[in-house]
Amino acid sequence: MAVQSFSPHSRNVFHDGATGETRVPRNSSHLPLNLHILDLRHLFCFPYCPWYETIWGQCPSARETVILDCWFVVLAAMQAITLRLEEILTVNNVIAGDGLRADKCFQSHPDPFSTLEKPPVVHLAPFIRSKVLEEGTFGVSHTRVPTESRPGHVALIAGLYEDVSAVTTGWKHNPVNFDSLFNESRHTWSWGSPDILPMFKEGASDQSRVDAYTYGHEAEDFTQDATLLDAWVFDRVASFFEDARRNETLAAMLRQDKLVFFLHLLGLDTTGHSYRPYSKEYLRNIRIVDHGVSRISQIVNDFYGNDGKTSWIFTADHGMSDWGSHGDGHPDNTRTPLVAWGAGIRKPVKAEKGTKMSGHEDGFASSWDLEHVRRVDVSQADIAALMSYLVGTDFPVNSVGELPLEYIDASDEVKAEAIFTNARQILEQYKVKEGKLAFYLYVHTSCLIRA
Secondary structure (H helix, E strand, O other), X not given: OOOEEEOOOOOOOEEXXXXXXXXXXXXXXXOOOOOOOOOOHHHHOOOOOOHHHHHHOOOOHHHHOHHHHHHOOOOOOOOOOOOOOOOOOOEEEEEEEOOOOHHHHHOEEEOOOOOOOOXXXXXXXXXXXXXXXXOOEEXXXXXXXXXXXXXXXXXXXXXXXXXXXXXXXXXXXXXXXXXXXXXXXXXXXXXXXXXXXXXXXXXXXXXXXXXXXEOOHHHOOOOOOOHHHHHHHHHHHHHHHHHHOOOHHHHHHOOOOOEEEEXXXXXXXXXXXXXXXXXXXXXXXXXXXXXXXXXXHHHHHHHOOOOOOEEEEEEOOOOOOOOOOOOOOOHHHHEEEEEEEXXXXXXXXXXXXXXXXXXXXXXXXXXXXXXXXXXXOEEOOHHHHHHHHHHOOOOOOXXXXXXXXXXXXXXXXXXXXXXXXXXXXXXXXXXXXXXXXXXXXXXXHHHHXXX
16 A cells, blocks of 8 residues: 655655655646645546646556545644643653453453462452542543554554554554654653654654653563563663662653653553453453552652652553454454543542443443443543643644543633633644645646646
8 A cells, every 4th residue: 555645855756655765746846845645536526637647647556545645644834732721730640551451451350360269259450440439530442443552552642543654664653743742741751662662752853852661572472471561661660760769860850840651561462462351361461550550650659759740541552352353443442441540630420339420321331330430431532632731731733632621620710721722722733734625626626627
């Protein structure tokens, strides 16, 4: 599949994202800088126009990708809309359990660590569950297809649904750069897979503000215990904060505002592929992740002296089917957990047990024993807007996420200002797209007259 566009760096250079070839299209001097070319006949059923053959020459595959260009274009050179609040938080911790299904996270299961013939039924994530019941707001984050790791993390961290041209790089690199929470932060530290972290560091406008610590590709071995990947992340984060107690320069950096810590946990995804998400191995991995999150939470809170300026987001990039796969739109793949707690997050809204609170109308959570707690579902891209609000940064300019006000603990005035800024940021994208579409229609009308 060829994904083709004009280079943002040269007026008339044509780049084929699939082959890597660069060439100059014939008779293209009238084409504008930094625009994707759309064959609008495919969209509006216009008649054939020979002008297109002049432009594309011997590139018939260009028309095959017109829909990709139309619906998945990532816009550049947009104005950032700043959210100005008197109080902004300082630290946002983001933990993504790669491949974690919402139901498996919240349900009770026979204890996978028990050696009894009839093991007791337990909740595998007691720490995360305690945040749902006592400290924060929870719900289901609904992802979009393709339910793969890269598109999921792009939605989470950048608030946009992936530019489909990334398929030409195996979903690993950025054919088109985009803004993200990491890019907007004062500094981001991240730990995890070499398949995920580099794309946010290398895509940052200032790579020095994003630190990415990864294990080697050889560690992603399906024949080994995948929980070691998650243990590696937790151990490195613990060592990082221990070093900060001895390193005055690092400690000073960690006392600044607008900081992000991102933990990418690949173990669940790898275990799910190898053993399936109903296996003892997958369920054990959930317990290990919960224990690790509890451990890191204690370390971070101790470092900051429980100052009440730290927020936490626990979620996943995608789920996992019963046969250990993902990628399509099956609900097991698109429904992931979302739990938020800490500074700026609303406390749980609860009723007496036996009373069903709002958000549970679909019956999906009937086996979680949480129907007495209000559930607030979101679209996955909305999480990026939530995190930007919490850490006090601009909303990423390419984000389409809508700030989920039900998660926020703030006055009506602050909420109104935040959602208004969010709306202006999304409107800015519409303005740019509207201008480009007007140009395309003008060019096509000229072609029809010329034909």
